[in-house]
Amino acid sequence: MTLFADLVVEELARARRKHPSMPSLHHGHSVLLEELSEFWDEVKKQDGQRDLEAAVRELVQIAASAQRIAEEVLNVGPVDSPFVNTGSRS
Numbered sequence: 044m045t046l047f048a049d050l051v052v053e054e055l056a057r058a059r060r061k062h063p064s065m066p067s068l069h070h071g072h073s074v075l076l077e078e079l080s081e082f083w084d085e086v087k088k089q090d091g092q093r094d095l096e097a098a099v100r101e102l103v104q105i106a107a108s109a110q111r112i113a114e115e116v117l118n119v120g121p122v123d124s125p126f127v128n129t130g131s132r133s
Contacts, residue, residue, distance in 0.1 A: 047103070054107040064115065071112035078105045 065071050082101035085093055113119040 047099075047106075050099070050103045051106045051110065054103045055110055058104075058107055058111065065111045066116075068112065068116050071108065071116055074108045075105065075112070078108055 065074075078101055082098060082105060085095075085098040085101065088094075
């Protein structure tokens, strides 16, 4: 079974190869809106018509996009981020 986090790591690598930079917060916002819209398209479908694999793909793309914005635009990283508890800070 593939974990969601593993799918996000794979998508993050693919997205960075395809689009090497996330140039701005505005651009990141646009990317997130697009991915959210695609997820919403699946949500709006009738129960028997939903493509659950497509919904998961969109959620993975949303997560990867959010990570790119945090890391590449806002410079939030696992070591220097006040938002990440590494256990080494007092």
